[in-house]
Amino acid sequence: MVELTIDGIKTHASEGSTVLETAMEMGITIPTFCYYPGLSCYGECRVCLVEVVKGDRSSLEASCTLPVEQGQVIFTNSEKVMRARKVIVELLLSSCPNSKTLQDMAANMGINKVRFKIKDRGCILCGRCVRYCKEQMGVGVLGFVGRGTSRRVATAFDLAPEECRNCGGCEWICPVCERACTAGSLIDGICGACQNLVPVETCPVCTRCSESVGPQGHRVY
Ligand code: SF4
Ligand code: SF4
Ligand code: FES
Structure with missing residues (x-):
């Protein structure tokens, strides 16, 4: 110890x-x-x-x-931590501007605007899906390809791999894929409006998880 x-x-x-x-x-x-x-x-x-x-x-x-x-x-x-973390969250948001998870985190940290150029890549390159596929499913058909701003998650030759077991785990474990903000563009600001709402009705679009829809079409989790 x-x-x-x-x-x-x-x-x-x-x-x-x-x-x-x-x-x-x-x-x-x-x-x-x-x-x-x-x-x-x-x-x-x-x-x-x-x-x-x-x-x-x-x-x-x-x-x-x-x-x-x-x-x-x-x-x-500490102040030093919070300053650095805010910059990181802003950078992640610039890669995934409609991720509700990221928007909520940003709103909780007092971030209301992203100062970096928005490039909606739909992925923050966290690698959870890659490791899940390999370590939990024993399949390993996902990996990173490209460098710098071209880096992305892909299968070999971008083809649907035969080995894929269609478990859906790679999508389930993604911190940004499922939780899209439906309130419109956040390019000009982060509203943070729905982060504290309680579920009011079952999401009519997706029944795979416990998503719900709140007032004005905001998804609530
Ligand atoms: S759905 Fe296919 S690619 Fe995704 S984790 Fe499962 S086996 Fe891997
Ligand atoms: S889990 Fe989602 S955000 Fe993370 S690397 Fe995979 S697709 Fe990108
Ligand atoms: S570097 Fe620690 S959670 Fe990503």
Whole structure:
């Protein structure tokens, strides 16, 4: 066991565990996208950043891949963390402007406008689908292709693979695919209006999940 301090609270954690896991056990909420329990850690989205203080220096690290260490001092919501996290959420939103999950996160963080150029790619490259297919289904037909702004998730030669078991897991596990905001474009702003609404009726479009539709056609989750 190692002893560390998170947000001013001393705690113990097993060697080999991560700062994210330890914080979650303490009831501290750190936002995540590429992390998913049961899947390998990827450390790509960076939204789970925390501040690691060592002496008079501090650095920002992805908590989902950061192993606990004896004497570590961590802050999960310092000013430095929140500033960096806001930029990351804005960047992710510029890739997926109609993701309700992202919009809600942005609204909760006080972001009401995206300063980056919007390129609706419908994917934040979190890799959850890729790892789910490989690690949970044992199929592994999804992967990343391309580089830089051309990077995307694809099957080999963009063909429907014979090995696919049509489990739907890759879509189910995607943090941005299912939850599209139906309130219109967010290019000019994030309304955050529906994040606290309660479900009022079953979604007439999709019955696969528990989506519901609120006033003015907002989807509610
Ligand atoms: S639907 Fe096919 S591609 Fe998607 S996770 Fe399942 S096996 Fe993999
Ligand atoms: S399709 Fe969804 S789950 Fe897959 S990498 Fe993109 S955002 Fe992540
Ligand atoms: S959740 Fe940690 S980097 Fe994505």
